[in-house]
Amino acid sequence: MLAQRSRIALFVCFFLTNCILAKAQVNFSSEIKKLSDVALLPQYLSETVVKQESSYDRTGGNNDGFEGTYSYLSKESNGDLVVFEQKGKGVLERIWTPTPTDDTLDFYFDQEKIPRLSIRFRDLFTGKVYPFIQPIVGKKVGGFYSYLPLPYEKGLKIVFRGEKILFHQFQYRELPASQQVTTFTKSLTKDDDEALNKAVEVWNYGNHSVASLYAGRTEVVAKTQELRSNQSITLAEINEGGRILGIEIDSAHLFKGKLRDIALRITWDDDRTGAVFAPVAEFFGYSFGQVSMQSLLLGVNRQGKLYAYFPMPFDNKAKVELVHLAGVDFGKPISIRSKIIYSKEPRDKHKEGKFYAYWKREEPALGSYYDFLKVKGKGHYVGTILQAQATDFTNFTEFFEGDDSTSVDGLMTVHGTGSEDYFNGGWYAQPAGWVEPISGQIHGCLYYSLPQGRTGAYRFFLSDKMPFNKEFYHGIEHGPVNNNRPVDYSSLALYYAEKPLINSQELTASNAKFKDPENYSFYPRLMDYLTYTGDMSRDGFDGKHAEMTIDVNDVPEGNYSVFVRNEMPVPQDLKIEGYSNGEDLSMADKLGKDFIYIGEVQVDQNRTPINLKFDSPQSSKFKFDVLVLSRSAQ
Numbered sequence: 001m002l003a004q005r006s007r008i009a010l011f012v013c014f015f016l017t018n019c020i021l022a023k024a025q026v027n028f029s030s031e032i033k034k035l036s037d038v039a040l041l042p043q044y045l046s047e048t049v050v051k052q053e054s055s056y057d058r059t060g061g062n063n064d065g066f067e068g069t070y071s072y073l074s075k076e077s078n079g080d081l082v083v084f085e086q087k088g089k090g091v092l093e094r095i096w097t098p099t100p101t102d103d104t105l106d107f108y109f110d111q112e113k114i115p116r117l118s119i120r121f122r123d124l125f126t127g128k129v130y131p132f133i134q135p136i137v138g139k140k141v142g143g144f145y146s147y148l149p150l151p152y153e154k155g156l157k158i159v160f161r162g163e164k165i166l167f168h169q170f171q172y173r174e175l176p177a178s179q180q181v182t183t184f185t186k187s188l189t190k191d192d193d194e195a196l197n198k199a200v201e202v203w204n205y206g207n208h209s210v211a212s213l214y215a216g217r218t219e220v221v222a223k224t225q226e227l228r229s230n231q232s233i234t235l236a237e238i239n240e241g242g243r244i245l246g247i248e249i250d251s252a253h254l255f256k257g258k259l260r261d262i263a264l265r266i267t268w269d270d271d272r273t274g275a276v277f278a279p280v281a282e283f284f285g286y287s288f289g290q291v292s293m294q295s296l297l298l299g300v301n302r303q304g305k306l307y308a309y310f311p312m313p314f315d316n317k318a319k320v321e322l323v324h325l326a327g328v329d330f331g332k333p334i335s336i337r338s339k340i341i342y343s344k345e346p347r348d349k350h351k352e353g354k355f356y357a358y359w360k361r362e363e364p365a366l367g368s369y370y371d372f373l374k375v376k377g378k379g380h381y382v383g384t385i386l387q388a389q390a391t392d393f394t395n396f397t398e399f400f401e402g403d404d405s406t407s408v409d410g411l412m413t414v415h416g417t418g419s420e421d422y423f424n425g426g427w428y429a430q431p432a433g434w435v436e437p438i439s440g441q442i443h444g445c446l447y448y449s450l451p452q453g454r455t456g457a458y459r460f461f462l463s464d465k466m467p468f469n470k471e472f473y474h475g476i477e478h479g480p481v482n483n484n485r486p487v488d489y490s491s492l493a494l495y496y497a498e499k500p501l502i503n504s505q506e507l508t509a510s511n512a513k514f515k516d517p518e519n520y521s522f523y524p525r526l527m528d529y530l531t532y533t534g535d536m537s538r539d540g541f542d543g544k545h546a547e548m549t550i551d552v553n554d555v556p557e558g559n560y561s562v563f564v565r566n567e568m569p570v571p572q573d574l575k576i577e578g579y580s581n582g583e584d585l586s587m588a589d590k591l592g593k594d595f596i597y598i599g600e601v602q603v604d605q606n607r608t609p610i611n612l613k614f615d616s617p618q619s620s621k622f623k624f625d626v627l628v629l630s631r632s633a634q
């Protein structure tokens with residue numbers, strides 16, 4: 001009888017505890033806290049789903065906002081555009097656009113007849129209107145973003161007071177009817193202000209550590225040891241429950257270069273496979289051999305220290321290793337100095353998942369999506385790191401026209417508007433756009449080279465982590481339509497779950513390595529790699545004399561053949577360096593019949609710009625759409 005009463009008491013306690021948790025208040029403070037308190041990341045979310053309203057082309061084409069065709073849901077009687085409308089309880093977690101205007105957005109909360117918030121579209125991101133303050137809102141690599149949470153109890157409607165709105169994404173989280181919600185108001189409480197200021201403080205801080213992100217006592221495993229060819233070393237082995245809060249490795253220069261032949265392996269409890277098994281360089285945000293990422297949770301800091309501050313709870317044991325992938329002998333052993341910082345607080349199995357990073361590399365088939373993560377089970381998605389290399393040389397980085405797509409438990413929940421848009425950027429290959437490595441706290445561009453056809457990017461999901469209960473799909477297109485641009489993708493998909501939901505692709509020295517392209521392409525109408533004097537401009541040669549200078553900073557040292565793909569017949573009397581009247585045209589077979597061979601050039605170790613001269617005794621015209629430096633046989 002006593003045992004029965006005890007069971008009843010435990011059941012009642014469990015029931016009441018879950019009821020209390022289910023009714024925990026959702027308000028501005030609770031949501032903004034997620035942007036600074038990274039310790040919350042492992043916690044499961046229940047009865048909620050993240051969705052998105054965006055301007056994507058509903059026909060499957062690439063008109064994702066260029067004309068505004070799909071950029072509104074309906075029109076008001078006065079012609080204003082309804083761009084977002086949801087009923088019931090939820091939180092608007094993220095707003096993104098590359099095309100803000102000075103038109104006004106009206107936010108109607110809880111079916112109110114008068115907008116509770118009216119703000120210029122542009123001022124969502126400028127930091128001029130409180131509480132939309134930077135860096136919680138802002139602009140990076142061509143994209144404008146806001147992570148200021150806007151909770152609502154009885155729905156939210158956003159109306160654009162203007163004639164035309166272009167690209168946008170409104171990401172939101174649906175909440176159950178039983179959830180207690182306090183609707184957003186511009187008059188923040190003291191608690192709201194403190195939570196917002198804490199988020200701003202964390203996002204503004206430029207040199208994070210475990211101490212700056214986590215409270216409480218920690219333990220440290222510090223080692224200095226040698227890694228030898230084709231061997232592994234253990235950075236830490238913990239034989240009790242706890243959570244890793246920091247992984248720090250000195251000497252960032254050790255992991256630079258093309259090989260990426262040293263891997264990080266992390267194993268939890270009795271898992272047979274690594275929770276993480278990926279190239280060190282890729283996990284810590286290097287891009288094509290260069291140090292790049294400096295985010296809140298992963299990267300390399302200014303002192304050359306690699307760091308990972310994702311919370312990683314485990315049940316009974318954890319092991320962190322560095323593994324040299326067999327195949328390349330690096331000769332002299334490498335000295336590795338590391339720290340693993342952890343707490344003795346074990347995972348709460350009912351509330352938290354373990355951290356996993358799924359690595360893969362693939363040249364996705366034309367016509368098919370690239371899958372970041374496709375799994376069955378329960379968990380939540382928290383991050384993407386992507387490296388991308390075009391495998392042709394005439395379409396630059398057009399693979400980045402591809403939209404992201406997410407399905408949760410069999411229902412499509414998110415459809416994006418372009419790859420750099422997914423990473424909160426905008427306008428690749430355009431001035432002030434996605435053209436250079438810039439790190440934000442949770443998103444950024446890792447690399448961009450037009451001549452190489454390369455880019456890299458990352459995005460972490462803090463307040464907007466995506467929960468799933470039965471199955472999850474997260475992928476991205478490669479190309480403007482029908483996945484029609486060939487590309488080599490390498491990615492890490494970060495998630496929390498009870499167990500590994502998928503094993504990383506087999507990692508070898510061969511498939512970890514990246515190679516430099518054979519061909520480097522320059523486009524007259526894109527960026528400023530080509531500059532002109534005399535009778536020449538972006539529109540072509542029109543006259544008698546001109547010079548064109550090629551910026552070769554993105555081209556490795558070596559000898560190259562020069563080709564152009566002409567858009568009009570070549571005048572008979574035009575001379576371009578070594579080319580005249582069809583001379584040496586046989587060389588053009590290397591790239592195809594549309595290309596004309598110009599001559600040979602050398603890129604020296606200083607990357608001295610290359611000049612080409614155009615001369616014609618009579619005024620003539622010549623036009624090309626791409627110039628290619630093709631690596632010569634050494």
